[in-house]
Amino acid sequence: MGAGHDHAGAVTRAAQRHRGRLWAAFALLAALMVVEAVAALLTGSLALLSDAGHMFTDVLGIGMALAAITAAGRAAADPQRTFGLYRLEVLAALANAVLLFGVALYVLVEAVRRFGDPPQVAAGPMLVVAALGLLANLAAFGLLRAGARESINLRGAYLEVLADLLNSAGVIVAALLIIFTGWRWADPIVALAVGLFILPRTWRLGRTAVRILVQAAPEHLDVATVRTRLAAVPGVCDVHDLHVWTLTSGMEVASAHLTLDAGAEVATVLAAAHSALHDDFHISHATLQVEPRTTPGACGPTDW
Structure with a gap:
């Protein structure tokens, strides 16, 4: 078998080296996700709520990477699990896709509903929380950058955080527009943009998970x-x-x-x-x- 006997291979070993950075990013983003969700409910900002939903994808993505690393480390513990516990990552990805699809649809429907009569939004607190979210994503981005070159799991989490940077920036722009111009439509417009951004990524995530679960050949291989x-x-x-x-x-x-x-x-x-x-x-x-x-x-x- 040669190299084939090492199921986890270099990918898992690389991920193990960056496990501490993953945990740090996970804790940081999880804390900010809760803060954003609570602030969204208090301020009435749909854009902030959609950003919290997208940060939820970051937390789940990093959690899946950590679960995969842990499962790979315990792969040989049970002789009845001849392929270890690697499929846990795929099942988590599918659950993630289903949840995110629901969140994205809710955001889109609510954004369209608000276009008729945009509610008043507490733009000041919205701006502060969005700025904190941006800083948290910048910190997580720095933590995951090195490992993204070595592990596909870390690369996925890294790309999630990179995408969320753009979402946080969009919420900041919406808050500034509301503060300086009073243009209340900025909030549902940003929320709509974030929802449209999440949907195709969620579709790709779910499609990939289903392909793996039905044991279809990898798309990049003929x-x-x-x-x-x-x-x-x-x-x-x-x-x-x-x-x-x-x-x-x-x-x-x-x-x-x-x-x-x-x-x-x-x-x-x-x-x-x-x-x-x-x-x-x-x-x-x-x-x-x-x-x-x-x-x-x-x-x-x-x-x-």
Whole structure:
């Protein structure tokens, strides 16, 4: 198997190194999320409420990264969980998408309703809280920046925080417009923009989670190309029962049956096939079954 035996691989090891930074960012954003939500209710600001909802995505995203790191660290604790607990991250992502879709729809409906008669908003407290949210996101951005280059989990949390910086800036702009011009429509307009920003990202998150759960091939991999590459390995005359799927973010897995030419050296073919999957497609865990060409019906029939 070579590199394929290390399920977590470099991604998990990199994430472990930055675990403390993740916890710091998680605590900081969780505290500000609560402050923003309470302030939104007190000030009547829909834009601030939508920003709190988006900060909720940041907190969940970082929480999922921490859960994935913890699960990977305990993957070998139970022999009955042969793939560890990596799917917890995917289930959390799907739950996150469902919740966020509901929040985004509520914000959009409420924003449209407020266009008819925008309510009075306490713009001063709204501005203060939005500024605090911006500072919190800047701090979290700095905490996660280094790890984002090494771990896909940290990269996802990093991008969430980066996007929330823009949302906080939008709320600040809305508060300033209300303070200096009295233009009350600024609040629902910013809320509408944030809601429209969240929806497509939520859709992509949920779609990715569902693809992983139904074990579809990763979108960036073409299964026909993988099959062709394996068939090109010296000594392989046929490739069948090829399956490629994602275990969790950054962990692609493959299995295949390889029919060998007469006289082919099994160890050499396996090494070349694993190298091809690893080097060309970044698939580090693959289970390959080899079958002599002279053995008819070695695989047996399948009905699925």
